[in-house]
Amino acid sequence: MSKGNTPSTQTRRPDRAALVIAVFLAALAGLIFWDTSRLAQITSYSGIGPATIPFVIASVLLLLAAWTVFEALRGDFPARERQEFGPVIWIIGGLAAQMLTLKPLGFSIATGLLFAATAAGFGKRKLWFTIPIGIVLCLGVWLVFAGLLQLSLPAGPLEHLFW
Amino acid sequence: MTTFDFLLQGMLVAAQPMNLLYALIGVTLGTAVGVLPGIGPALTVALLLPVTYRLDPGGSLIMFAGIYYGGMYGGSTTSILLNTPGESASIVTALEGNKMARKGRGGPALATAAIGSFVAGLIATLGLAFIAPFVVKLALVFGPREYFALMVLAFVTVSSAFGDSTLRGLTSLFIGFALAIIGIDQLTGQARMSFGVPDLLDGIEVTTLAVAMFAIGESLYIAAQGEQGPDKVEAVKGSVWMTAQDWARSWKAWLRGTAIGFPIGAMPAGGAEIGTFLSYATEKRLSKHPEEFGHGAIEGVAGPEAANNASAAGTLVPLLTLGLPTTATAAIMLAGFQQYGLQPGPLLFATNPQLVWGLIASLLIANFMLLVLNLPLVGLWVKLLTIPKPWLYAGILLFATLGTIGANPSVFELGMLLAFGVLGYAMRIFGYPIAPVVVGLILGPLAEQQLRRALAISQGDVTVLFTSPVAAVLLVIAAAALIVPLILRARGRGQVLSQLAANED
Amino acid sequence: MKQFFLASILAGALALPAVAADYTIIAPANPGGGWDQTARSIQSVMQAEGISGNVQVQNVPGAGGTIGLAQFASQSAGNANALIVGGYVMVGAILTNKSPVSLNDVTPIARLTGEYEAIVVPADSPLKSMGDLVEALKKDPGAVSWGGGSAGGTDHIAVGLIAKAAGVDPTKINYIAFSGGGEALAAILGSQVTAGISGYGEFESQIKAGTLRLLAMSSAERIPGIDAPTIKEGGLDVVVQNWRMVAAAPGLTDEQKAAVSADVEKLAKSAGWQETLKTKGWTDTYLAGDAFKEQLAKDVSATETILKDIGLVK
Numbered sequence A: 001m002s003k004g005n006t007p008s009t010q011t012r013r014p015d016r017a018a019l020v021i022a023v024f025l026a027a028l029a030g031l032i033f034w035d036t037s038r039l040a041q042i043t044s045y046s047g048i049g050p051a052t053i054p055f056v057i058a059s060v061l062l063l064l065a066a067w068t069v070f071e072a073l074r075g076d077f078p079a080r081e082r083q084e085f086g087p088v089i090w091i092i093g094g095l096a097a098q099m100l101t102l103k104p105l106g107f108s109i110a111t112g113l114l115f116a117a118t119a120a121g122f123g124k125r126k127l128w129f130t131i132p133i134g135i136v137l138c139l140g141v142w143l144v145f146a147g148l149l150q151l152s153l154p155a156g157p158l159e160h161l162f163w
Numbered sequence B: 001m002t003t004f005d006f007l008l009q010g011m012l013v014a015a016q017p018m019n020l021l022y023a024l025i026g027v028t029l030g031t032a033v034g035v036l037p038g039i040g041p042a043l044t045v046a047l048l049l050p051v052t053y054r055l056d057p058g059g060s061l062i063m064f065a066g067i068y069y070g071g072m073y074g075g076s077t078t079s080i081l082l083n084t085p086g087e088s089a090s091i092v093t094a095l096e097g098n099k100m101a102r103k104g105r106g107g108p109a110l111a112t113a114a115i116g117s118f119v120a121g122l123i124a125t126l127g128l129a130f131i132a133p134f135v136v137k138l139a140l141v142f143g144p145r146e147y148f149a150l151m152v153l154a155f156v157t158v159s160s161a162f163g164d165s166t167l168r169g170l171t172s173l174f175i176g177f178a179l180a181i182i183g184i185d186q187l188t189g190q191a192r193m194s195f196g197v198p199d200l201l202d203g204i205e206v207t208t209l210a211v212a213m214f215a216i217g218e219s220l221y222i223a224a225q226g227e228q229g230p231d232k233v234e235a236v237k238g239s240v241w242m243t244a245q246d247w248a249r250s251w252k253a254w255l256r257g258t259a260i261g262f263p264i265g266a267m268p269a270g271g272a273e274i275g276t277f278l279s280y281a282t283e284k285r286l287s288k289h290p291e292e293f294g295h296g297a298i299e300g301v302a303g304p305e306a307a308n309n310a311s312a313a314g315t316l317v318p319l320l321t322l323g324l325p326t327t328a329t330a331a332i333m334l335a336g337f338q339q340y341g342l343q344p345g346p347l348l349f350a351t352n353p354q355l356v357w358g359l360i361a362s363l364l365i366a367n368f369m370l371l372v373l374n375l376p377l378v379g380l381w382v383k384l385l386t387i388p389k390p391w392l393y394a395g396i397l398l399f400a401t402l403g404t405i406g407a408n409p410s411v412f413e414l415g416m417l418l419a420f421g422v423l424g425y426a427m428r429i430f431g432y433p434i435a436p437v438v439v440g441l442i443l444g445p446l447a448e449q450q451l452r453r454a455l456a457i458s459q460g461d462v463t464v465l466f467t468s469p470v471a472a473v474l475l476v477i478a479a480a481a482l483i484v485p486l487i488l489r490a491r492g493r494g495q496v497l498s499q500l501a502a503n504e505d
Numbered sequence C: 001m002k003q004f005f006l007a008s009i010l011a012g013a014l015a016l017p018a019v020a021a022d023y024t025i026i027a028p029a030n031p032g033g034g035w036d037q038t039a040r041s042i043q044s045v046m047q048a049e050g051i052s053g054n055v056q057v058q059n060v061p062g063a064g065g066t067i068g069l070a071q072f073a074s075q076s077a078g079n080a081n082a083l084i085v086g087g088y089v090m091v092g093a094i095l096t097n098k099s100p101v102s103l104n105d106v107t108p109i110a111r112l113t114g115e116y117e118a119i120v121v122p123a124d125s126p127l128k129s130m131g132d133l134v135e136a137l138k139k140d141p142g143a144v145s146w147g148g149g150s151a152g153g154t155d156h157i158a159v160g161l162i163a164k165a166a167g168v169d170p171t172k173i174n175y176i177a178f179s180g181g182g183e184a185l186a187a188i189l190g191s192q193v194t195a196g197i198s199g200y201g202e203f204e205s206q207i208k209a210g211t212l213r214l215l216a217m218s219s220a221e222r223i224p225g226i227d228a229p230t231i232k233e234g235g236l237d238v239v240v241q242n243w244r245m246v247a248a249a250p251g252l253t254d255e256q257k258a259a260v261s262a263d264v265e266k267l268a269k270s271a272g273w274q275e276t277l278k279t280k281g282w283t284d285t286y287l288a289g290d291a292f293k294e295q296l297a298k299d300v301s302a303t304e305t306i307l308k309d310i311g312l313v314k
Helices: A016-039 A052-074 A085-121 A127-148 B003-014 B017-034 B041-053 B057-082 B088-102 B106-141 B144-161 B166-181 B206-224 B244-266 B272-286 B299-322 B328-339 B353-386 B389-407 B411-429 B435-457 B469-491 B495-499 C002-013 C034-048 C063-075 C088-096 C130-139 C154-165 C180-189 C200-209 C254-269 C271-280 C289-310
Strands: C023-027 C055-059 C082-087 C107-122 C145-148 C174-177 C195-199 C212-217 C241-248 C283-288
Touching: A016 A052, A016 B166, A052 B166, A052 B435, A085 A127, A085 B206, A085 B389, A085 B411, A127 B389, B003 B017, B003 B057, B003 B353, B017 B041, B017 B057, B017 B353, B041 B057, B041 B328, B057 B088, B057 B106, B057 B299, B057 B328, B057 B353, B088 B106, B088 B206, B088 B272, B088 B299, B088 B435, B106 B244, B106 B299, B106 B353, B106 C180, B144 B272, B144 B435, B144 B469, B166 B435, B206 B389, B206 B411, B206 B435, B244 B272, B244 B299, B272 B299, B272 B435, B299 B328, B299 B353, B389 B411, B435 C174, C023 C034, C023 C063, C034 C055, C034 C082, C034 C107, C034 C241, C034 C254, C034 C271, C063 C082, C063 C088, C082 C088, C088 C154, C088 C241, C088 C289, C107 C130, C107 C154, C107 C180, C107 C200, C107 C254, C107 C289, C130 C154, C130 C212, C145 C154, C145 C180, C154 C174, C154 C195, C154 C289, C180 C195, C180 C200, C195 C200, C200 C212, C241 C254, C254 C271, C254 C283, C271 C283, C283 C289
Parallel strands: C023 C055, C023 C082, C145 C174, C145 C195
Antiparallel strands: C082 C241, C107 C195, C107 C212, C107 C241, C107 C283
16 A cells, blocks of 8 residues: 655655545445445335445545545645665564464464564564563563463463463 | 441551552662553553552552552653554643653653643542542443534544644545454454454554554654754753643643543543643643644643543442443452452442552552652653764664564564654654544544444434433534634634644644 | 565464353343343352353344354354353244244253243333233234333234234234333333333333333233233233343264253352352343253244234234
């Protein structure tokens, strides 16, 4: 969705990333129209049914898309900072790893991986060091919040050693 | 016995050393759990309620009050320091509070939040004690059409969080509305925008969206700046404590926040976050330093925090006088009260005065303990910001996901967290403000439901929306709030606005 | 990345058979609601009475309990330590949400408590009796607005049944759904709607204080201590009970099922549970075994019919 790699635009020329945003808004509006149109015939005593407000929202989104195109063509969008994508991928990867390993491996290992990946995103790439640190830290957190305070955090092999 | 005698007696019981200790434990536990992003006061109280069962009724009641206030306050700490609102009522706090923290003014921000919460809690609890029956009559005047008018007013005030571009502010708001459609329609039970995915039937959890957009979006954005990004966050610049000027700018905001938050909290469908929106907008309008808003204005922290806490006490008005639990937190408190043989309802004050006044005294004491616990900790909290970035952000993501997992341990929820985190990041790149998305998700469904209820009751007659005096007054205020700034903007076009550009995140 | 894999392999090797808590109860709702309170009450009574050493409650909120139910059915199959709390609302929600998982996919153990619907009007309403209300409904169904809980829930179903029994087209009822009992109560007290319908507990203190007038109850017979006729007495054959139950996982052996049933019976008969029912104001409607199964089947088919009549299920 993000076309953030566009270099800073100081000059006033059509902003292609902004055009992509307009397309996204229009697509969102289309999705709302498509999904809620099947509810259009349901009305109640109010005269507005479950589809009315979504139709209004979708229509405004279309207007906003048009407005975005207009501003994009005039180059009215603010200048953007240069984005480095390496760190972003590290963090997104960490979140995905946590999501996938949470149930099978438990809270500590899954979140420990996220911890290490985030640290890597910010420049600490020594995974042999950060993964164990993250797991130990998360285990401590797990013991406090799940053990003592009864929060239900998924337990895995590591947690079962303690509880 | 008179009201005062009862209150005095309650205070004497609550102020015994053992009970003070219970209050302190309650506040500490409540803060510890409430500080997790995504875990609001409702879940905090639900989790910790069993802890109180082991005590005698007096001690149990007071620890319960402590947990409640601790849970309420916990959310603002992470909002200010880490730009990660713990729950929907502290989203506004993050707007100015985090800007202050980044300029090394985290100490005063935390202090004004703590003292403001204390002041608001104190006044509102006294309000609960003395004017509850009156306030509740006022609250019952509010039917669907009055609520709809209140929502319209709230929408208008949201525009103060729009930042420099109307287009981008509106776009953010409508993305929030679009997300709000997802789920089962309250009034007809029909699924909208769920595409057969059962996890979407209940819509998008506000806390999930807020945590994702703020905490994860922010972390991604900072990480993407790489080495060239603003490396140093100055933890402390100047005093950790509030200066004389901070006090001067805060106290009126506390009082106004209380005045706004208490009645709105007392309304059965008011909700704490609406009070914070209105308070923020009010402070921005009335401030002598409007140019500081968006860059760390202390009033923008003081007012909403006071409103938040005052509305928490306001929630107790319908709960105690009508037996009406109007929020999830109140519903859990109701369960807690039943444990002490307290049956809230219109007869409560007459049949069970000792317990009611004992509770109110406990709330006052707990509120005081909150201040005792948190003011000395301000210095320590601020040190959090001196942690090197890799560890700090790794920790933020650890606690952000911990909160989400604790509230609902589902893989799908984590997936949404990731998706909205990426959306929040993309929006930051292009200078879209984040807060309106969350606000749209909160207010959109409320406004739609109240409108449809009002029209169903009137059988489709639109004029009812304007014929109630309360609704009419609210709509007039909303219209004024919308039009006046437009005129001012048209006159003073230019310089100030362009200077503010591209700084809203 | 190598370390990553090493760590996961190591962790996988460590995967020991789970030494889980004695019972894990899914409350398929947010904290604070009826199901959550039921689950947490079971938790504390089971622990206090020594029925189980360690009970955990987990909230899986959403869509009238169907999300919790679906998760429970798929993840707990064959696990005799897993329980879920549910109730009548779930029956309707399964139908309106077209949930792929139904109560047939779990093992219902017993009904624990139940509550009857109360029909109320504000104290200053011109409607004095259930007869008046039914008259008004027959004259102009749109002019009678009913305030109650979520669309397709127990309250909505009861209104549909009343309309049907009175010979009024159920699709014509003007039902205003509110989120949660509290908001509906406020609307009724403020005379925003004509009548209100919800569980008796929601209205009890207001009725006693005289701010609401109780017109009728949805029970089969008059309830001791509640001064109101039944809907049935007025000639409309409508009986609705909003019950709550506890169910076990699918795929249990007969021995496992018997063990869970025995524990639940011990719970329901315990002094601690009776005490809890009293403090919470819940009625004991304990029903287990085949009698419960039969009742459940009856409720499901009756609910399906009325939801179709109202037009919520196609």
